[in-house]
Amino acid sequence: MNFKCPVCKKEWNSSLQVARHMFGTGDKPHKAWVDEQGKTQGFTFIDLMIEQATTPGNKSYVMLAEVIEKAQDKL
Amino acid sequence: MNKYTVINPHSEFKVINTHIHNIDGMAKVTGRATYTFDVKLPNMLYGKILRSPHAHAKILKIDYSRAMELPGVIGVVTGKEDTLGIKQGIWRRYQDLCDEQVLPVDKVRYIGEPVAAVAAITEEIAEKALDYIDVDYEVLPGVFEPLDAIKKEAPEIHEGFERNINVTRHIEWGDVEEAFEEAEYIREDWFKCGGQAHMCMETRAAVSSYTPDGKLTIYHSNQSPYYMQGLMAGVLGMREGDIRVISTYVGGGFGGKFELDGAIFCSAVLSKKLFRPVKIVFTREEDFIATKRRTPMFYYVRTGVKKDGTFCAREAKVFTNGGAYTGMGATALYLTGFFHSFPYRWKGYRYDGYRVYTNTLPSTSMRGFGAPQAMFCSEQQIEWIAADLGLDPIDMRRKNSHHEGYEVPGQATIASCGIDQCYDEIRKWIKDKGKLPANRAIGISACGFMSGGIFNWFDTPYSFSSAVVTINQDGTVELFVGAQEIGQGSNTTLAIICAEALGVRVEDIKVHSGDTDYCPPDLGAWGSRQTLMAGNAVKMAAEDAKKQLLEFAYAQSGYNIVYDMDIKDRWVHAIARPERGYDFGELVKKAIRGKDGQKIVGRGYYTPHRKGMISPAYSYMLQGVEVEVDEETGKIKLVDSMTAHDCGQPINHLGLIGQLEGAFSMAAGYGYLEYMPYEDGKLMNPNLVDYKMIRATEMPPANIAEIDTYEPEGPYGAKEAGEGLTNPTAAAIGNALFHRFGIQMKENPIRPEMILNALKEKKEKEQGKKGKK
Ligand SMILES: [Zn+2]
Numbered sequence: 001m002n003f004k005c006p007v008c009k010k011e012w013n014s015s016l017q018v019a020r021h022m023f024g025t026g027d028k029p030h031k032a033w034v035d036e037q038g039k040t041q042g043f044t045f046i047d048l049m050i051e052q053a054t055t056p057g058n059k060s061y062v063m064l065a066e067v068i069e070k071a072q073d074k075l
Numbered sequence: 076m077n078k079y080t081v082i083n084p085h086s087e088f089k090v091i092n093t094h095i096h097n098i099d100g101m102a103k104v105t106g107r108a109t110y111t112f113d114v115k116l117p118n119m120l121y122g123k124i125l126r127s128p129h130a131h132a133k134i135l136k137i138d139y140s141r142a143m144e145l146p147g148v149i150g151v152v153t154g155k156e157d158t159l160g161i162k163q164g165i166w167r168r169y170q171d172l173c174d175e176q177v178l179p180v181d182k183v184r185y186i187g188e189p190v191a192a193v194a195a196i197t198e199e200i201a202e203k204a205l206d207y208i209d210v211d212y213e214v215l216p217g218v219f220e221p222l223d224a225i226k227k228e229a230p231e232i233h234e235g236f237e238r239n240i241n242v243t244r245h246i247e248w249g250d251v252e253e254a255f256e257e258a259e260y261i262r263e264d265w266f267k268c269g270g271q272a273h274m275c276m277e278t279r280a281a282v283s284s285y286t287p288d289g290k291l292t293i294y295h296s297n298q299s300p301y302y303m304q305g306l307m308a309g310v311l312g313m314r315e316g317d318i319r320v321i322s323t324y325v326g327g328g329f330g331g332k333f334e335l336d337g338a339i340f341c342s343a344v345l346s347k348k349l350f351r352p353v354k355i356v357f358t359r360e361e362d363f364i365a366t367k368r369r370t371p372m373f374y375y376v377r378t379g380v381k382k383d384g385t386f387c388a389r390e391a392k393v394f395t396n397g398g399a400y401t402g403m404g405a406t407a408l409y410l411t412g413f414f415h416s417f418p419y420r421w422k423g424y425r426y427d428g429y430r431v432y433t434n435t436l437p438s439t440s441m442r443g444f445g446a447p448q449a450m451f452c453s454e455q456q457i458e459w460i461a462a463d464l465g466l467d468p469i470d471m472r473r474k475n476s477h478h479e480g481y482e483v484p485g486q487a488t489i490a491s492c493g494i495d496q497c498y499d500e501i502r503k504w505i506k507d508k509g510k511l512p513a514n515r516a517i518g519i520s521a522c523g524f525m526s527g528g529i530f531n532w533f534d535t536p537y538s539f540s541s542a543v544v545t546i547n548q549d550g551t552v553e554l555f556v557g558a559q560e561i562g563q564g565s566n567t568t569l570a571i572i573c574a575e576a577l578g579v580r581v582e583d584i585k586v587h588s589g590d591t592d593y594c595p596p597d598l599g600a601w602g603s604r605q606t607l608m609a610g611n612a613v614k615m616a617a618e619d620a621k622k623q624l625l626e627f628a629y630a631q632s633g634y635n636i637v638y639d640m641d642i643k644d645r646w647v648h649a650i651a652r653p654e655r656g657y658d659f660g661e662l663v664k665k666a667i668r669g670k671d672g673q674k675i676v677g678r679g680y681y682t683p684h685r686k687g688m689i690s691p692a693y694s695y696m697l698q699g700v701e702v703e704v705d706e707e708t709g710k711i712k713l714v715d716s717m718t719a720h721d722c723g724q725p726i727n728h729l730g731l732i733g734q735l736e737g738a739f740s741m742a743a744g745y746g747y748l749e750y751m752p753y754e755d756g757k758l759m760n761p762n763l764v765d766y767k768m769i770r771a772t773e774m775p776p777a778n779i780a781e782i783d784t785y786e787p788e789g790p791y792g793a794k795e796a797g798e799g800l801t802n803p804t805a806a807a808i809g810n811a812l813f814h815r816f817g818i819q820m821k822e823n824p825i826r827p828e829m830i831l832n833a834l835k836e837k838k839e840k841e842q843g844k845k846g847k848k
Contacts, residue, residue, distance in 0.1 A: 024245045027171070046237045050225055053392055053429050056263070056377060058252070 003068060004075050007033050015065040022064065023049060037067050078778040079732060082496055083781055085724055089644050091576040091791055092725045097567045100558065108324040111280040114294045115350040118656050119282070120149055120194040123201035124355065125208050125367060127183035127190050130217035130434035130756030131230065134181055134210060137191055141827055147200035150349045151208065153191045154178035161310045163335055164401055165302065168534040172240035172242065174233055175400040175437070176309070177340035183212075184232055184399035185436050186718065186757050187364035192341035194353050212799025216741035217426035221373065221394040230410050232399065232432040241397050242405040244428040246412045248484035251711050254423030258379025262460050266376065267822040270396070270450040270751040271369035274768060276562075277326025278362040280310035284352035291347070292319045295339045297681060298328035298559050299599020302533065304591045306335050308345060322589040328561040329741070330440035332367055333601055334402050350631035362597070363761035368409045371396040374452040376415075380460055384471035388423040391415050391452075395438065397430040402439035403601075406530060410689075413446030413486060414802070418494055418523035418695055419475045434756050442738065443801035444602060446524060447745055448459055451823055454520040454806035458813060468810075472521050473498045474593050477695070486675065491794070493721030493782040500719035500780040501697045508715075515714060518811030519699045524799025525690030526789065527604035529683050529707065538680035540608040541595035542616040544573060546624070546675040548667050550645065550660035552579060554616075555587045557597025558609035564730035565605040569613045571726050572790050578616035578642025579659060595680075603795035607692060610643065610790035611681035612846035627666040660841070683788070691788040694795040696720040698739070698803040701775070702811035706834065709827030711747055711808070713775040714748040718800060721782040724792035734797025736777045739804060744769040747803030747825045781839060828830050 002011040003018045007029045013017050023032045026045075035043040043063075052060035084092075102108040139151040154160060160180045164173035178189050191208055195201035218224045218232070224239040232239050255261065275296075282294040292315065297303050300320040308315040338355040345353040357365070375392040393411060397404050410640040412426030461468035473495070481489045501519055508517065531539075540791070543555040548848055554573045560566040570584040623643060628640050628647050641650050650654025666675055677772040718735055725731045748767040752759045759788060760766045785792035809820040818833035 002471070020245055020247065026243055027076060046240070049240065049243065049429075050238060053225075054396070056375070056390065056392075068106060 003072060006068065006071050006075055009075070015069045016061055018068045019061045020063040023052070023061070032065065077776050079781070081781045082164055082215035082500070083567045084753040085785070085792070088575055088791070090571050090581060092727050092728050094729065095567065095571060095581055095727060096278065097564050098570055098581065099566060099712055108323045110277055110326055111282060111294045111296045111604040114278065114282045114354065115562040116282060116284055119352040119354055120196060120345070120349065121201050121229070122194045122342050122355040123198065123203045123205055123627040124190050125191040125193070127186060127329065129183060129212055129214050130184050130186050131215040131232070132212040132214065132220070134179065134183060134190065135213055135789045136211040138209040139191060139401050141209070142193060142204040145200065145204050145207060147350060148193060148204045149196065149351070150194050150345060151191055152178065152341065152344045152348055152779040154180040154494045157348055159291040159310065159312055161636055162308055163310050164520050165306070165334060165403065166401070166405070166532045168532050172401045172405055177335055177337055178344065184282035185434055186313050186435065189337045189341060191366070192345055194345040194349055197603045204747055207320040207585060212312040213721070217434035217756050219433050219435055219753060221396045221433060224342045224431045224433050231332055232434060236432060236685040239432040240429055241401055241432045242408055244409045244412055244628065246426040246486070247424065249421065249423035251388050251390060251423035251425045252475050255379045258387040258440050259382045260460070260464060261361040261377065261379045262456060262463065263375070263377040264452070264456050264821060266374040266452040267725060268372045268374065268451055269823050270371040270438060271441060271749050272363055272751065272766060273366070275329060275331065277328030278330070278357040278359060279336045279366055280367045281342045282352060282354040283339070283346040285343065285350065287350060288597065290317050291343060292321065293339060293343060294321045296332060298325070298601055299560055300559060300589055300591045301557055302333050302473070302599055303335070303339060305533065307339065310335070310340065311343065311347065316737040319590070319592045325559065325561040325589070328600060329410040330403070330443045330444065330601060332561070334367065334439065335598055336366055360761045361762060363766065364436065364758050367402050367437045369441035370404055370438035370445065370448070372411065372448045374448065376452050376456050378456055378460060380463060383462065384464060384466045384474060386419055386421055386475040389416065389421050390425045393428045395428070395430045398435045398437035399432065402437045404437070404439050405718045406528070407440050407445035411449045414446035414524070415449035418477045418521055420481060432514050432728070434757065435753055440556040440601065442741060442798050444841070445463060446802040447520070447742065447805060450520060450522050450802040451805040451809070454803060455809045455813070455820065458810045459819060461682060469498060469502060469519065472828065477523060481786060485688065487689050487693065490788060491692065491723055491786040492695055493784040494523070496782045497695060497697040497719035500782070501699050501717060504699055504717040504778070510699070514706070515701055515703045516811040517701050518807040518809065518814035519697060520698050520803035520810060520812060521599070522799055522803040522806040523693050523695045524802060525603060526694065526795040528602040528608040529686055529688070529690060533598065535596065535598065537596040538612070539682045539808050540597045540604070540612040541680040542609065542618045543595055543618040544677040546620055546663050548585060548664055550579070550663050552577060552584045553587060554584050554613065555594050556609055556613060557594045558588060559600040560588050560602050562606070563598040563734060564727060565600060565609065567730055568606055568663055568726050569609055572610050572613045576614045578619050579645050601630045603798040606793050607789045607795065610726070610793060613683065613713065615679025617679070618677070619679060620675050623675050623677065624662055624666050627669050628662055631665065641833050645663070686788065692723070692786045692794040693798050694720070696800055696803065698789060698800065700806045700807045700811055702802065702808055702815070704812065704815055704830065709830035711825070711830070713743060713773065715777045716775045717780070719780045719782060720795035720796065720800065721784050723786035723789050723794035725781060725783060725796070726791065726793050729780065731796050732779060735800050739777055740769050740774055742801045742804030743808070745801070746808040750824050
């Protein structure tokens with residue numbers, strides 16, 4: 001199945017790709033969406049990015065991918 | 076003695092790759108070439124720039140009334156009073172990244188940033204006047220290292236850039252986690268790569284002349300007159316066509332001269348205000364502290380391989396010290412991640428790059444464009460992995476290398492690749508050396524590089540390269556190109572391509588470049604664009620002109636198929652019977668008469684379409700160095716070197732050697748000499764005595780084996796030469812030290828004290844082990 005970017009509605013076949021796209025784009029609307037989700041779950045866009053940058057592996061992206069997956073129904 | 080050998084030469088050419096000296100050599104060696112420094116205009120003033128002594132400060136007030144009282148001072152400009160305050164950058168397509176006001180309006184972000192500029196009747200008076208300008212600053216806390224700048228409590232350098240993160244870049248293919256799981260051995264390392272000054276022989280310089288009719292002419296030392304024209308139009312609120320940029324002779328660029336600099340901007344603003352020509356030439360110190368530099372980088376590299384040396388996965392995270400403004404640094408951030416995968420096949424590859432603002436000199440593109448940093452880390456770690464697994468490092472590299480037809484997933488297609496033969500040549504060189512003296516060792520490193528970037532951040536509607544060929548009635552040829560000669564020999568290369576395509580000699584061609592009023596637009600001399608991109612445009616323009624000529628030759632000869640005829644070496648002839656023919660000049664005269672007296676004009680243009688993310692073609696190379704080490708002082712000396720290089724079809728034999736030797740010397744400097752130490756944002760060695768460049772006496776022999784392949788996308792099969800070779804040498808030096816002592820150099824330039832410390836540490840470890848026994 002395809003996953004949509006909750007902001008610009010571009011599609012990829014993996015939610016991880018959408019997460020990567022959101023970090024890569026990093027413009028105000030994409031940032032705002034991530035920050036909004038983080039309000040209840042205790043993260044911000046920049047926290048996730050720094051976490052991704054300073055630790056090995058792909059934890060932040062995987063975490064955001066899960067959030068994106070959950071949000072698909074509402075898009 | 077240098078040795079030069081050619082493997083697989085192609086020989087069907089009349090002009091290409093023959094022994095041709097630079098066409099502008101005579102003008103240069105006789106001192107007749109007019110560089111910006113030599114330009115003098117009637118009524119000209121001299122400008123000087125006042126620079127910030129603070130790394131981070133608000134500009135509260137600038138009072139220049141005392142300076143204006145100094146006899147000979149004609150005018151002063153400031154960001155607030157005399158500019159539109161427009162934030163500029165090459166990223167016209169991405170306005171967020173246009174973050175620099177060359178004369179800032181309210182805040183300075185690095186030591187040396189322009190604050191005001193003075194014009195006076197002499198340079199000395201202008202310089203003196205700087206002392207009489209009073210600036211009130213509110214000094215702000217500064218931050219100088221990227222890993223400090225991303226901390227929560229770090230000062231904010233640009234508004235709205237949280238944690239000072241300027242740009243991020245991501246590259247990924249394959250299932251990286253799965254590929255790591257397949258690996259039987261994983262190694263992780265952190266590296267620190269230093270900055271490097273471009274060190275052009277001609278420092279930044281500009282002469283601007285604004286006339287009351289609203290036209291601006293600028294003589295300027297740069298790598299892309301078209302960029303300068305467009306950028307200046309943007310910051311001055313003018314139309315591009317009202318600005319003429321002239322850069323006929325340029326004394327080097329190396330990636331540092333295709334952004335607006337203080338010289339061009341301040342001279343233009345002064346000239347607009349005063350209606351007189353204004354000249355600004357940077358001193359060497361200004362060139363060090365107030366232009367941009369090679370990007371310093373922190374590199375985390377994790378690599379997974381199988382026990383037999385098969386590469387599985389690689390992950391890299393990079394923090395670059397971006398300095399105060401973006402410049403070309405965002406592209407360097409992407410390319411370092413891309414070339415970090417080169418020249419190998421990875422099942423899974425992931426790169427995350429973070430460019431971080433700091434209160435230091437902005438960092439940008441420089442010869443190699445991010446790849447020298449990438450190769451320093453990659454090629455050393457590969458050597459260490461081979462040692463860890465007890466494998467031959469050359470065999471291991473070779474087994475995983477790119478090859479013709481390989482696709483870097485989603486990024487690039489490799490249409491020509493001679494790296495296999497490069498390995499053969501390097502092997503031969505090592506074998507011929509035999510046993511080395513005890514204080515010497517050999518290190519090698521591999522690399523691949525692009526032939527011009529497929530990037531249009533400038534958002535140009537024009538072709539990336541274009542050329543116009545006109546033929547005079549006497550058989551001489553005018554070649555108009557936007558490609559910029561900066562000393563690398565591009566005018567000669569393009570003249571050779573034009574002569575070959577048209578069937579004349581190089582001395583028949585007059586190249587016109589570096590003048591936006593007469594030359595068609597071209598994105599300029601960066602990313603190894605010129606031979607492939609401008610070369611394709613020139614070939615097309617020359618072939619267009621030739622086709623028009625042959626129409627007349629065909630009509631006159633009575634042959635019934637136009638392609639039965641050709642022109643070679645000024646001889647118009649039937650291909651099947653080359654002895655039957657006549658002179659090129661005769662044909663030209665007839666053709667002009669036949670066209671009702673109109674000159675023959677050929678047009679060519681080139682923009683790569685559907686050629687991947689990065690570049691239409693890639694060069695490949697291997698660098699070997701023989702290094703001698705003094706264990707007492709830690710000093711290293713390069714004793715010998717060997718380059719095995721694939722640039723497709725070489726166009727200019729002499730130019731090629733010059734480019735490769737030049738790249739090697741710059742790369743060696745980056746590897747072990749050229750050091751830029753900062754203290755609280757202040758560069759500690761901004762002069763030629765303390766900043767150590769490699770000198771002629773320190774250059775080892777530069778032996779070159781040229782492996783000629785054929786690149787389908789290049790003109791006559793040509794691709795990049797001379798930038799890519801800046802990439803592998805630092806790692807090769809590190810690898811030589813590893814082989815000599817078993818020490819691992821994770822920082823460059825590799826300075827004597829680092830070698831001594833590593834040796835000491837190693838000794839202590841060994842003694843510790845003995846003690847435990
Ligand atoms: Zn999106």
